[in-house]
Amino acid sequence: MAILATRDCRIVIQGITGREASMVTRHALSYGTKILAGVTPGKEGQQVENVPIYDTLKRACQRHDLNTSIIYVPPAFAHDAVMEAIGNGIKLIVIITERIPRHDVARFLAAAKRADCTIVGPNSVGILSPAEKVKLGALGGDNVSRCFVPGEVGVISRSGGMTAECSWMVKRAGFGVSTSVSLGGDPLIGSPPKTILALFEKDPKTKAVVLWGEPGTSHEEDVADFMKEGGFTKPLIAYVAGRFVEDMSEGTVFGHAASIIEGGKGKPSLKNAYLREAGAHVPNRFNEIIELLQKVVRKK
Amino acid sequence: MSRVLEHIGKQILHGNGIAVPSFFVAAGKTEADQAGDNLGYPVVIKALVPVGKRGKAGAVRFAENRGELEKISEEMLSMSVRNFPVEKLLVEKKIDIAQELYVSITIDSSNQMPVIIASTSGGIDIEEIAKQDPSRISKRHVNILEGLHQYQAKEIWSDLGLKERPLQAATETLWKLYQVFRRYDATVLEVNPLAITTEGKTVAAAVLMGVDDDALYRQPELSDKVEIGSDRAWRPLTQREKDMVAVDRAEPYRGTARYTEMDGGDIGFFCGGGGGSLLVYDMLLQYGGKPANYTEFGGNPTDTKVYGLAKGILSKPGVKGFLLDANITNNTQTDLVAKGIIKAVQDLGIDVKKFPIVMRLAGVNEPKARELFQEAGIEYHGDDITMEDAARLIAEKMKNQS
Numbered sequence: 290m291a292i293l294a295t296r297d298c299r300i301v302i303q304g305i306t307g308r309e310a311s312m313v314t315r316h317a318l319s320y321g322t323k324i325l326a327g328v329t330p331g332k333e334g335q336q337v338e339n340v341p342i343y344d345t346l347k348r349a350c351q352r353h354d355l356n357t358s359i360i361y362v363p364p365a366f367a368h369d370a371v372m373e374a375i376g377n378g379i380k381l382i383v384i385i386t387e388r389i390p391r392h393d394v395a396r397f398l399a400a401a402k403r404a405d406c407t408i409v410g411p412n413s414v415g416i417l418s419p420a421e422k423v424k425l426g427a428l429g430g431d432n433v434s435r436c437f438v439p440g441e442v443g444v445i446s447r448s449g450g451m452t453a454e455c456s457w458m459v460k461r462a463g464f465g466v467s468t469s470v471s472l473g474g475d476p477l478i479g480s481p482p483k484t485i486l487a488l489f490e491k492d493p494k495t496k497a498v499v500l501w502g503e504p505g506t507s508h509e510e511d512v513a514d515f516m517k518e519g520g521f522t523k524p525l526i527a528y529v530a531g532r533f534v535e536d537m538s539e540g541t542v543f544g545h546a547a548s549i550i551e552g553g554k555g556k557p558s559l560k561n562a563y564l565r566e567a568g569a570h571v572p573n574r575f576n577e578i579i580e581l582l583q584k585v586v587r588k589k
Numbered sequence: 590m591s592r593v594l595e596h597i598g599k600q601i602l603h604g605n606g607i608a609v610p611s612f613f614v615a616a617g618k619t620e621a622d623q624a625g626d627n628l629g630y631p632v633v634i635k636a637l638v639p640v641g642k643r644g645k646a647g648a649v650r651f652a653e654n655r656g657e658l659e660k661i662s663e664e665m666l667s668m669s670v671r672n673f674p675v676e677k678l679l680v681e682k683k684i685d686i687a688q689e690l691y692v693s694i695t696i697d698s699s700n701q702m703p704v705i706i707a708s709t710s711g712g713i714d715i716e717e718i719a720k721q722d723p724s725r726i727s728k729r730h731v732n733i734l735e736g737l738h739q740y741q742a743k744e745i746w747s748d749l750g751l752k753e754r755p756l757q758a759a760t761e762t763l764w765k766l767y768q769v770f771r772r773y774d775a776t777v778l779e780v781n782p783l784a785i786t787t788e789g790k791t792v793a794a795a796v797l798m799g800v801d802d803d804a805l806y807r808q809p810e811l812s813d814k815v816e817i818g819s820d821r822a823w824r825p826l827t828q829r830e831k832d833m834v835a836v837d838r839a840e841p842y843r844g845t846a847r848y849t850e851m852d853g854g855d856i857g858f859f860c861g862g863g864g865g866s867l868l869v870y871d872m873l874l875q876y877g878g879k880p881a882n883y884t885e886f887g888g889n890p891t892d893t894k895v896y897g898l899a900k901g902i903l904s905k906p907g908v909k910g911f912l913l914d915a916n917i918t919n920n921t922q923t924d925l926v927a928k929g930i931i932k933a934v935q936d937l938g939i940d941v942k943k944f945p946i947v948m949r950l951a952g953v954n955e956p957k958a959r960e961l962f963q964e965a966g967i968e969y970h971g972d973d974i975t976m977e978d979a980a981r982l983i984a985e986k987m988k989n990q991s
Contacts, residue, residue: 309889309920364803387888390804391696392774395733398701403734414919427920430953435972436917448864450887450916454976457917461975474863476698503864506698531867533874538671538823542590543849543870544863544885547698549820552716574875575868575977 291418291468292443292488292495293381293409294425297356301326301349301379302340303370304361309385309427311337313361316431321422325353328373346377359415359425360384367411368393375404383425384410384473394477401479408479412545414449414471417456420494428452428471440465442586443489445482446501447472447508447545451530455499455578462582467495474545476506483511486521495523497586499578500569502529503548505555513560513567524585525569526578529557590776590799591815592639596679598796601810602780605769607762608792612681621662622655624680630654631683634661638673641797642714646670649795651683672824684792688755689782691715692763694770703731703770707763709749711782725749737767754789762791773811774804821847829901833884836897844890844921846898847883850905854881856983857902859930861915862887865976869914872977876984881908889921895929903937910945910987914979917972918952926950927958931965941966945986949979 304310305327314324315338324340326349333344343349346358358379362370367389374382375397382401389411401408409416415426420439428449429437436457442464446452452471459466470485472478482500489495498521502509509529515521534543535556542549550556565571570581593601599609613624614637625632636648643649648670652658658680665675689711697704708726710718718726727745731737742763746756762783770778779797786792799820800811822830833848856873858880860866866885873880882902886895903911913930915921927950934941950958951971962969970979 312920365806388803390774390807391776391801392733392771392804395696395701395703399732399734430919432953446864448862448916449919450862451864451868453919454865454916457972458975477696477701479701481699501864503867511699530864530871532871534867540820541823541849542820543883544867546590548863548867575872576975 290492290494291421292485292492293407293470294416294418294421294423294468296421296423298381298423298425299353299355300324300357300359300425301328301346301353301355302359302361303328303346303374304363305329305337305340305342306332306335307361310361313427314338314340316427316429317424319431320424320429320433322424325355346373350377355379357381357425358383360386362386364388364390368397371397371408372400375400375406380406382406382408383413383416384408384479385413385415385426387412387475391477394475398477398479409470410473410478412449412473412475414452416468416470418468419466426471428469436460437469438465441467441494441496442582443467443492443495443498444469445472445485445498446470447474447482447503447547448501449474451501455501458578459499459582462579464582464586467492474503474547476547481508481511483508483515486512486515490521490523497524497526497582499582500525500527502527502557502560503544504531504534504557505547505549507554509560510563513563513569516567516569526581526585527564527569527571528575528578529560529564532557590820591802592820593798593800593811593815594637594639595635595796596637597814598798599793601773601798602769602793602796605765605772607765607769608790609796610681610684610792610794612679615662615678615680616676617666618659618662621658621678621680625652625655625658628680628682632658633681633683634658634665635679635681636665636668636670636675637677637679638670638675640671640673643670648675674825684784684794685787686782686784686794687787688785690759690785691718691781692766692783693777693779693781694767694775695777697730700730703733703767705729705731705737705745705763705767707745707749709751715781731767736771737764739764742767755785758785758789758791759783762793774801774808775799776801821849829905833898833901836894836901840891840894844886844888844894846886846890846894848898848901849883851880851882853907854879855907855909856880856987857905857908857911858882859884859886859899859902859911859913861885861921865914865916869912869976869980872980873912873984876981878980878984878987881905887921890925892925892928892932895926896932899930899933900936903933903939909990910983912947912979912983914947914949914976916976921952922954923950923952924954924957924961927961931961931967934965934967945983945990947979947983947986949974949976
């Protein structure tokens with residue numbers, strides 16, 4: 290098993306004709322992930338890599354039984370595209386688009402909650418489950434197995450690049466991943482780490498999880514609370530980067546837009562202490578992730 | 590997020606039916622004098638700088654007469670508030686305040702909803718209010734699809750104990766503030782104090798507003814009034830930083846990159862992406878390295894963009910080494926990154942035999958990148974080492990150099 294990206298996904302890509310999206314379509318198909326349809330207004334009847342394109346998601350849903358959408362629509366049109374997906378009953382939406390206006394994000398996240406629809410992103414690079422050969426988004430590029438090999442470790446990351454790098458660290462440690470999830474580095478995201486941890490808890494295939502955290506937001510604190518409540522009971526290796534940001538002027542953004550310390554809140558040192566207290570393994574150096582994995586995964 | 594200077598924030602509120610004190614913007618002492626004479630004393634003088642907590646920094650003061658105004662404006666125009674030199678003053682009519690309220694509207698990232706924080710103990714920082722009397726703070730989330738109803742605004746103030754005219758005035762103002770928050774794509778809108786005058790009317794006495802950079806394309810009214818990227822520096826942008834913003838914006842849809850100058854340092858820092866750069870900076874410090882800047886890149890930039898950035902990084906005085914350390918890329922074409930880097934190094938006439946350089950760049954089109962670096966004689970690593978290893982390597986090389 291795996292989470293989110295599974296063989297049950299029947300996938301459509303909204304904004305499929307863009308440069309990035311058509312490349313990702315090619316990579317996904319050659320990896321073995323089935324992309325059933327694409328949507329780009331005005332281009333119905335055309336194809337991208339033999340995937341049929343429709344003007345509306347409604348028509349795509351009539352021809353194909355779709356339940357998963359990957360959004361590659363430009364920022365100004367992303368809100369409407371997500372509403373179109375929710376309106377047509379899509380249950381998992383992965384939003385790759387970055388720089389979507391924040392008020393638009395708040396609106397479609399509220400609509401998704403009402404419709405019981407799961408959103409990952411915005412600003413996600415995707416979700417990937419190697420054993421299922423399902424990749425939703427750019428994650429893994431054209432050489433998936435370089436970083437992602439099948440295994441029993443879940444990866445959750447606020448950074449897209451570090452989703453791949455952490456999965457590669459898992460491989461370097463001698464293991465593989467069940468599913469790797471890039472959450473998106475924006476302040477407002479559909480699925481914070483806690484939500485994904487709850488899914489990994491239920492997934493029998495996942496034995497441990499690596500979490501990549503950053504300054505700002507209360508995502509890591511929420512994870513620690515979740516562990517204390519008994520919501521996540523498997524070994525968690527959590528690395529919160531950006532300790533130097535604490536020595537810089539408060540309110541300055543380094544890295545992702547959400548990575549901001551304000552009013553004394555969001556400090557990596559506090560997040561690390563809090564996670565440790567809740568029972569997570571918190572390495573001091575990034576390379577230690579490898580040793581920790583060898584310790585906690587073998588032990589099982 | 591971009592900060593909106595206070596006078597712009599007040600113009601916006603005024604244009605949306607919210608009362609603000611009469612004010613003038615003064616660029617010098619003479620203009621300040623004229624403002625005082627036109628408004629009539631007493632007046633409030635504020636430094637127009639894009640930072641909060643100005644009161645504590647002595648950047649909000651009162652003058653009873655022209656003599657005091659002259660003295661204060663002279664002092665203020667020669668000071669800096671948290672690294673921002675004061676170039677302009679806001680001179681406003683002092684209002685007769687009966688009560689001070691506090692209001693802020695932001696979007697709560699925990700549950701992704703707008704949140705209104707209100708208090709009847711305005712005039713001081715919300716952190717102070719929380720310490721002194723948390724019972725006088727109300728926190729209420731708003732369903733963004735429904736918007737804020739007038740009755741909800743009324744409930745907020747009524748629960749906090751407001752009655753009669755002040756309750757009505759504060760209710761209407763809060764409802765209007767929420768409309769402003771939504772209409773202008775604000776990330777934060779704080780009014781502190783929201784004054785209740787002796788006549789029972791509300792006046793937004795101090796306004797702090799931040800707007801979403803990503804929404805500026807649909808905010809023509811704001812486009813020339815905010816400095817984009819102002820949240821990425823703790824002081825006015827340096828010339829080199831402004832140049833790098835221009836390099837990034839020249840190709841808005843091909844990769845993102847940011848450059849922040851650090852005091853001193855000797856290692857040119859060019860790392861990716863948004864998360865990986867945080868890691869490398871931490872690790873570099875841990876191994877005793879001294880970065881001269883902080884630069885992150887990602888999202889598949891062109892070689893031209895990489896070239897512009899690398900040249901900026903390497904031409905900062907005092908830079909004696911170079912670290913490029915990125916996570917294994919998902920979509921960034923490493924050969925384009927290599928091209929840009931090599932061109933910058935060669936254009937600046939850097940001797941790669943003597944100048945410490947460490948590259949850790951793996952991912953899309955890697956064989957091509959490897960070949961380009963080999964041709965240029967630059968030491969190159971793919972995924973034979975970790976990101977931490979690369980940070981350690983450059984720190985060691987710098988030590989051996991000195």
